[in-house]
Amino acid sequence: DGGITQSPKYLFRKEGQNVTLSCEQNLNHDAMYWYRQDPGQGLRLIYYSQIVNDFQKGDIAEGYSVSREKKESFPLTVTSAQKNPTAFYLCATGGDRGQYNSPLHFGNGTRLTVT
Amino acid sequence: QKEVEQDPGPLSVPEGAIVSLNCTYSNSAFQYFMWYRQYSRKGPELLMYTYSSGNKEDGRFTAQVDKSSKYISLFIRDSQPSDSATYLCAMSKAAGNKLTFGGGTRVLVKP
Numbered sequence: 088d089g090g091i092t093q094s095p096k097y098l099f100r101k102e103g104q105n106v107t108l109s110c111e112q113n114l115n116h117d118a119m120y121w122y123r124q125d126p127g128q129g130l131r132l133i134y135y136s137q138i139v140n141d142f143q144k145g146d147i148a149e150g151y152s153v154s155r156e157k158k159e160s161f162p163l164t165v166t167s168a169q170k171n172p173t174a175f176y177l178c179a180t181g182g183d184r185g186q187y188n189s190p191l192h193f194g195n196g197t198r199l200t201v202t
Numbered sequence: 203q204k205e206v207e208q209d210p211g212p213l214s215v216p217e218g219a220i221v222s223l224n225c226t227y228s229n230s231a232f233q234y235f236m237w238y239r240q241y242s243r244k245g246p247e248l249l250m251y252t253y254s255s256g257n258k259e260d261g262r263f264t265a266q267v268d269k270s271s272k273y274i275s276l277f278i279r280d281s282q283p284s285d286s287a288t289y290l291c292a293m294s295k296a297a298g299n300k301l302t303f304g305g306g307t308r309v310l311v312k313p
Contacts, residue, residue, distance in 0.1 A: 091245075127210055129290065129303035130246075145300070177245050190236050191292075191301060193245035 090114065091194035093178050098199045100172075108163045108197045110178030118181035119161035120191065123147065123174045130177065136161055165199065172201045205229050208291055208304030217313050221278035225291035225304045228272065232293040232302070235267050237276045240288045240306065249289075250276065281311045 094109045112119065118137045122130040132145030136155040150169025155161055165172045175198050179191040208225045215221055223237075234253055238246035250265040252258045258265045266275040274293075278285055291304040 093245075127305050129206075129208075129305040130292075130301075131303075132300060135300070179245075190248050190251045192248065193238075195245045196243070198243070 091178055091180055091192060093176075093194035093197050095197060096195070098197055100199070100201050102201055103167045104201075105164055105166050106172075106199065106201075108165065108176055108178075108199070110161045110163065110194060111159055112161075112178075112180045112194075113159065114180055114192065115158070116180035116192075117158070119155070120179040120181065121145075121151070121153065121161070121163045122177045122179060124177055124196075125174050133163065133176075165201075172199060174199060203228065204305075205302050206291065206293065206304040209307055210305055212308040212310050214310045214312060215281055217281060217283060217311055219281050219311075221276075221281045221285065221309055221311070223276040223278075223289050223291075223307050223309070225274050226272055227274075227293060227302075229295075229302075230269070230272065231295045234294045235265070235274050236292040236301070237263075237265055238290040238292060240290060242287075246290055278309075283311050283313050285309060286311045 091112045100106045120135040121133040124130050131147050133151050134153040136142035152164045175196050177196045178194045181191050206227045237250040239249050240246040252265050255267045255269045262279045264277040288306040288308045290306045292301040294301050
């Protein structure tokens with residue numbers, strides 16, 4: 088069953104704790120992305136990676152970190168430095184590096200609640 | 203001012219009606235335009251993908267792009283209750299794969 092798997096679906100953490108969100112894909116896509124979705128604000132890009140061992144900051148990278156050690160995996164860590172971490176986090180993959188404008192495919196998200 | 207503007211709705215229509223959605227944008231560099239559908243607590247799924255100006259039809263869905271007016275539209279014919287969802291427009295420039303999203307329009311199709 089091909090696709091993008093995000094886990095867990097719901098995550099609860101206390102303020103001040105770091106938390107890591109998982110994203111795994113078996114679509115053989117080079118590019119992977121993390122977005123944050125807040126009500127009424129659409130999706131905002133946190134980090135993206137177009138190839139293994141390389142990644143770039145998106146529009147709202149502060150308080151987040153990522154790694155890309157394997158093509159299939161792109162975990163996102165929400166650190167205690169992120170001021171408003173409660174949100175719906177979406178992982179996406181895109182086409183090969185040569186297909187810069189291929190559309191994105193999304194996982195089903197992780198809803199993070201920090202209290 | 204946001205780069206991509208989209209009315210948040212909700213847009214409520216009776217079953218069988220035509221749903222009309224639109225987005226306006228300010229950056230003339232956008233070349234690729236997409237519409238995504240998102241059900242509650244799910245990730246967005248791609249509905250339509252178009253390049254530059256023109257129309258594209260796929261079943262009950264029609265996407266229109268008017269680059270001169272910086273305006274894109276999505277029409278859903280013969281709407282069904284299962285079309286009730288949030289619809290997101292997205293666009294990207296000629297190079298790179300970074301998408302800029304609208305805020306989404308919530309659509310309710312009533313039986």
